[in-house]
Amino acid sequence: MSYNLDPKLLAEYVSRYSAEDGDCVRWTGFAYGGSPGGVIGSKKFLVARALWEAERGPIKPGVYLRCTCDLKMCINLDHRKLMTQKQMSKLNGSLGLMSGPVRSAKIAATKRAGKQAKVSDADVQAIRESEEPGAVLARRYGVSNATISKYRLYKSRREFGGNPFLGLLQGA
Numbered sequence: 001m002s003y004n005l006d007p008k009l010l011a012e013y014v015s016r017y018s019a020e021d022g023d024c025v026r027w028t029g030f031a032y033g034g035s036p037g038g039v040i041g042s043k044k045f046l047v048a049r050a051l052w053e054a055e056r057g058p059i060k061p062g063v064y065l066r067c068t069c070d071l072k073m074c075i076n077l078d079h080r081k082l083m084t085q086k087q088m089s090k091l092n093g094s095l096g097l098m099s100g101p102v103r104s105a106k107i108a109a110t111k112r113a114g115k116q117a118k119v120s121d122a123d124v125q126a127i128r129e130s131e132e133p134g135a136v137l138a139r140r141y142g143v144s145n146a147t148i149s150k151y152r153l154y155k156s157r158r159e160f161g162g163n164p165f166l167g168l169l170q171g172a
């Protein structure tokens with residue numbers, strides 16, 4: 001996905017909604033799923049992605065721009081790293097996400113719920129906003145990978161249509 005934003009407009013917009021914070025550049029504008037989000041005219045975009053594309057070239061679909069510092073709202077491109085979904089899930093695995101008691105509890109809950117696992121509206125929103133791999137989310141919520149993809153592509157559960165940033169994740 002390429003935003004094709006005017007670099008000058010983008011630079012102006014970013015300077016208005018960002019502030020230096022040590023080594024980091026803190027985004028003071030919108031947050032979209034915990035990541036810096038922006039809108040210029042009718043174009044909505046993820047700020048770090050837009051900046052990366054403007055300065056370093058297009059990002060392939062399915063590739064994430066992971067924040068490597070502790071500040072998730074940081075837009076310093078030196079604190080961002082391109083990562084495939086595979087690399088992301090490997091990293092999440094090595095960080096111990098979905099391991100130990102939490103994982104066991106989730107698995108038990110999934111088994112209890114069986115195929116009728118009920119995903120709440122809030123969960124659907126969290127799934128849409130998450131940058132985690134679909135397989136991780138599928139395990140967590142006890143639904144299939146296909147269901148996660150469907151939520152992310154907004155083929156079902158359209159009740160959050162008022163969010164101006166819906167749709168951003170489609171190419172992410």
Ligand SMILES: [Zn+2]
Nearest residue numbers: 024069074079
């Ligand atoms: Zn940073």
